[in-house]
Amino acid sequence: MTDKIYVGVDLGGTSIKVGLCDITGKLLHTYEGPTGTEHGADVVLENIAQYVRKLVADTSYDWDQVAGIGAGIAGFMDIPTGFMKLSANLGWRDVPVKAILEEKLGKTVRIDNDANVAALGEAWAGAGRGIPNVVCYTLGTGVGGGIIINNRIIQGNGMAGELGHMNLIPDLEAIQCGCGMTGCLETVSSATGIIRMAKEAVERGEHTSLALIENITAKDVFDAAKSGDEVAHRIINRAALYLGKSMAMIAVVLNPQRFIVGGGVSNAGDILFDAIRKYFDQFAVATAKEGVDIVPAILGNDAGVVGAAGLNLHS
Amino acid sequence: MTDKIYVGVDLGGTSIKVGLCDITGKLLHTYEGPTGTEHGADVVLENIAQYVRKLVADTSYDWDQVAGIGAGIAGFMDIPTGFMKLSANLGWRDVPVKAILEEKLGKTVRIDNDANVAALGEAWAGAGRGIPNVVCYTLGTGVGGGIIINNRIIQGNGMAGELGHMNLIPDLEAIQCGCGMTGCLETVSSATGIIRMAKEAVERGEHTSLALIENITAKDVFDAAKSGDEVAHRIINRAALYLGKSMAMIAVVLNPQRFIVGGGVSNAGDILFDAIRKYFDQFAVATAKEGVDIVPAILGNDAGVVGAAGLNLHS
Structure with missing residues (x-):
């Protein structure tokens, strides 16, 4: 050979x-x-x-x-x-x-x-195969990312693709991020953010099945939402809202053909992706979302x- | 030759x-x-x-x-x-x-x-000479833009660089943009946006020298702010706030070495640029603003x- x-x-x-x-x-x-x-x-x-x-x-x-x-x-x-x-x-x-x-x-x-x-x-051989411009999100402990334009990684000055630190959360809801700033996307849309919001809801005494779980995971929150728990559903929606909003921003900056979402949290499936797509659709200008889709990563580890x-x- | x-x-x-x-x-x-x-x-x-x-x-x-x-x-x-x-x-x-x-x-x-x-x-021969990654804003009737990465124009799916339609303005302050969405950057940070905010302040009866001007221009608002008019200053600050915030977002997406701001509004000079830099500094994570500057365009027409x-x- x-x-x-x-x-x-x-x-x-x-x-x-x-x-x-x-x-x-x-x-x-x-x-x-x-x-x-x-x-x-x-x-x-x-x-x-x-x-x-x-x-x-x-x-x-x-x-x-x-x-x-x-x-x-x-x-x-x-x-x-x-x-x-x-x-x-x-x-x-x-x-x-x-x-x-x-x-x-x-x-x-x-x-x-x-x-x-x-x-x-x-981008090369997974969910972006054949598409030159994609933006990838990784939803795990934090929110990571990577920007691929014309099949190449964008480095910028070294910090390109740090999507978790887009400053998106309104002041009244913003908490401090590990980076020292307040209002970063990953304070809400990471597994850590979802768990935090779930624990806060339980501590506030909200009516939710999550109150029965000792160490809440992001998967617990998605499972509860799928079972009809309204509090869990609201939390997932909030995580999806800011992801969709961040994509709407990127859609008029880089206008990639595809957003790929991976990492543990993305295993939640349709309940997450449907919500992200709904909010992307809401916040992105029509011409910038034409021909743009949001799909799960497929290569896993x-x-x-x-x-x-x-x-x-x-x- | x-x-x-x-x-x-x-x-x-x-x-x-x-x-x-x-x-x-x-x-x-x-x-x-x-x-x-x-x-x-x-x-x-x-x-x-x-x-x-x-x-x-x-x-x-x-x-x-x-x-x-x-x-x-x-x-x-x-x-x-x-x-x-x-x-x-x-x-x-x-x-x-x-x-x-x-x-x-x-x-x-x-x-x-x-x-x-x-x-x-x-990027090539003006304020970005020698710098491979720059993001340009043009502040005029709207807010336009262009993304240059590794000395090449980023097209994306055709709508890259449409910075004026970043959805940044909080719901409570958002108005409808020409594109049909609400909350676009250019509803606030364009000449049109600045003039609108000035007229609204006058109509509300706020104490401002702008009330004496028949057809307010963006330059009138900057001139009033430079003369110490507090209402005009607040309007300029608001225009700069969302420009700085949009740059903070782009700093963790593309992380360009330089933001270049041109167009008629950018002629306002330091009063505008100082405010943009202040807000960029406030909203950008430390590692993403290292080595990044915000400068006026120099080539004009x-x-x-x-x-x-x-x-x-x-x-």
Whole structure:
């Protein structure tokens, strides 16, 4: 075989996932092993190199067919030089990731922010396949995001795609966000935000089945809403309202063809998506929503490796 | 001489302005003549061709040095094919502008939306020179805009950069916009919005020097604010508040290095810019405003021809 293949690395704090994609973004094979964070950057980078070599060796592909290797990592980095300035969850400071991996592997390596990489994965080979301009939301502990324009990740000055910090919540309802500001989208539309609103409703003594649950999760709130609990429904609506409103803003700034929503919260399904679409429709000017849709992410946890594999094709 | 030169066409309803730029975006020579809108598209396009030929003939450059011709036109068009679907102010429908001009002139021609072209002009050779990612606002009758990422105009699905329709104004203060929605930025932060707020204040009988003016202009409101009129100052602050807030949103979506503000209203100077910067600072998360500035446009009416000339260098 002579087809080019692309390797993606999803570097997490506890495990490293590596994957092999063809030129269309089809995930052909994956391998996962421990990160070894506690042993420091040298060991972690050596682990990556070994897992990548094993990944390819386990298939019928030749090492020569590997056309590029990409890695998604959480932290502050300089993309062009692949230099990690600070990664809090890995405990890294000033690590020349690209240079070290290129020396170990003898291939072109590109690194990027993990949220951006996951967005690229969905855009390239997931729910955005074939669409050049997409904006991805990840609804989890916070609200993350990634902006893909003409099939490329938008970095801006380094903070592009931080959608959770759009300042959208009206003063009277705004609470302080982890970033120090008040009014950020993620104070309402993340799992954390949904849980907070549920707990506050229970504490206020509102009539809701959520009062019977000890440690409320976002899933509990969605389940209660699906069962007809009006308080839970109001909370979900509020989370969806500001998501839809943020998309309406982005629709006149970037006007992507598609919004993709992933992360744990997005598993709630229609009850969430129907509400987001309703509010997007309400707040977006007609010409800016024409031909624009809002869909769930489809790659799940594979978005990271797929997007990382795609870094060398979309940069 | 053998240097390449680039021609830009700013096609307005009453006059056509053409300009010659070098490869750095320096405007070397301009010419302006009547559009002849009333004679139809054939005549207008022939006028463009003649003005462009005259423009070059009037200089010491050879026609052979013209490396590309660009045109900024108001209307709905298909950019890649240069096909104008509908231009309300020219009365055009289904005109293959690019094809006709290329045949007449024997050069590569690109067309784009006039607001995007002006943004490209400022980004390339104006207040954004040397900066790859800028977002431009034009404050006039409405609030227009243009998004330049990696030195290229962002089109999205065709409506990118329509910043005036960001839905930002809280319900209790929102009025209906020309687009049919309520709460659009331009209902407050355009010249029209500023004049409206001033007239409403006068009608309410507020204590303001604006009450003595028959036909209030945006400049009157700025002048009154500069003279210490508190009502005028409050109106300017409100216009600036939502501009700053919109920039804070864009700072976590695209994170451009620079916001450029042009158009008639931007001539107000420091009183406007200081207020915009204050509110941007208030609503933008710290990491997203680092290294980001807000500056006035500098090319004035030349932005259109310069940006049009740059279309063939930035596409």
